Amino acid sequence: MSVTKEHKYFSGVFFLLVFLLGLFSCSKEDGMDITDKEESPYTLRQPALFPKAIESAIDPKTGLPSNPLTKAGVELGRRLFYDPLLSANKQVSCASCHHQDKAFSDGLALTTAGVSGKPLERHSPTLINLAWTDKGFFWDGGSTNLESQAFGPLTHADEMGMYLPVLVERLRADADYVELFHKAFGDLPSEHRTAMALSQFQRILVSADAPYDLYRRGEKPNILSASQLRGLNLVQQKCSSCHAGELFTDNNFHNNGIDDDFGDGSHEGIYWGRYRITYKPLDLGAFKTPTLRNVMVSAPYMHDGRFKTIDEVLHHYRFGIKHTPVTAKALYQNDGQVGIPMTDQEVADIKSFLNTLTDDTFLTNKEFSNPFK
Template sequence: MSITGRDKYIRGVFISLVMLFGLFSCSKDDDLDTTDEEETPFAFRQPAFFPKAVESAIDPKTGLPSNPLTKTGVELGRRLFYDPILSANKQVSCASCHHQSKGFSDGVAITTAGVSGKPLERHSPTLINLAWTDKGLFWDGGSTNLESQAFGPLTHADEMGMYLPVLVERLRADATYVELFHKAFGELPSEHRTAMALSQFQRILISADTPYDLYRRGEQPDALSADQLRGLNLVRQKCGSCHAGELFTDNDFHNNGIDDDFSDGSHEGIYWGRYRITYNPLDLGAFKTPTLRNVMVSPPYMHDGRFKTIDEVLNHYRFDIKDTPVTASVLYQNNDRVGIPMTDKEVEDIKSFLNALTDETFLKNREFSSPFK
């Protein structure tokens, strides 16, 4: 989910915390007993060769994850993800900007699907393997975890535009949601439990069944063609510094030389990238490395969707990287000059391999699809 404006994000989180600790704290009359279903853990999948997944924040009182996956919590989160009741006009859901068939991106550079109809400032990112995201969410890492991230789009005026007290009121007036929150958390609906449920659903969006994975796990040794095997080696050699490991992302932030002017004061420093969060000059223009998984079904590309095709992306790295003091050093592969040398044949092999990172099982998994269909 995207969000623009660091101040708006912080304000949304502040409001949520106020609600959490004050206005909508359950009274003794509101408390409901935790059901046995809440204690049924969700069988989280840890794919072979993947690093260990990142658990939710640790509860200091118990020393355990504060938002453990449960079957009822995941199913509640799935329903909330697809339900426009979470938006001010009851017409926008999380799924409005995150389509399963596109790797949970939306296929447009800058969406106008929010409640205001105004174009957002950034491209809607994919939602793939977020359980391994350990360095911040959003294109600039402005949120540290999925739970806090949810409040950004929920409250942003141009996205879902929701006033959290109204959200809670709506959910508590819905008998189905009262029952589902009771089953998942043993409580009436609240804003912080809504964020927890959404987070649980997003943590199970795991893509690990591509032709590459079948080859990697030895389940189908001939899953990759000769062209794709060459492309795999080229990606590791030329792109692996950022698109690293089995996740095909280091989950970090890099300036990839798409701009050389960062004086975008009129748009809340939207081109500052990671610098908006850290105020470290070395982070100027640095954005999160997206995964290459399902990359061929999730154009356009970059934080603002400026590249319509994968060919434009590869041409950028071959010919158009801007040489600036903050351009990532790993992009100086052309005899210590900026650029990544690739022949036309190497480009074709790389594209062939990227097709082998399309996960049809993930894109069609009914457990990730709308429960309303």
């Protein structure tokens, strides 16, 4: 199912991720012999005005890239992303919860598409510009890179429910996958090479051709209407403390005042947000800032999908923010009142601008689509 989705962690899964993360610094000892003949580098798109991308996980021992992009690796990852073979019942793929036409979200608050049929406790996030994510993955940042993150959904009992030795056995029994893994990594399929390939595919999911981008790059300087230009200025004034820069996210974690009760730690602290990772008191109830890119096609919203429409989101920031000791300071006005003041006209202009962040090229790019169709 999902490959960048927040999960209800089990302790065993957490330790599994820690163990497997170490594998990525052991490629030489693992016998991986990757030659220039077997693969060609993949040039990641670096859009104008974007910050520098992170093209690979970094080996903590050497400080060098441990999973450089290659054409063979990206294509293998794309195939794996759409293949239900990776799930216990052979019916669930990563794409089951990440639909390209919805910016790789799924349009549901809490999906039941996993092998167990039970609703998850986190909303499926979009997969957009992940090569610029530098502060962790999942809604609480519980994984430091895409490679280690992949094992969460692969093994979670309510998602893909996969026993990793069985996954390796299946892939090695498939002659096509044996060939594809050899082209990409110079070796047989393995659990961590599976995660490496999935990560390579996700890193190339670049969205940078929305009407806003054409305006910013000067390719179509008159493409935005007066209302949309007003909305752009309003977003910069009122939202950029979190939805920052060309990425429209600071990739950080904030308590945005949607709750004032964070539970007692049951469900392994699922309501604690970032606090369950850092145990820093100010991180209680803080969740990852999603990008605003393609926001108008990726409803519902928030880490649990509680808001069905963008109108509900904007209403929350105007009138619904809860005052707590950990509510983000950026949500307070100079007089101490909580909330972001907006007139009805300003709301209309902001919504008009948000439509300019819909990237139809990204939503239909065949390089990102299902290779089995």
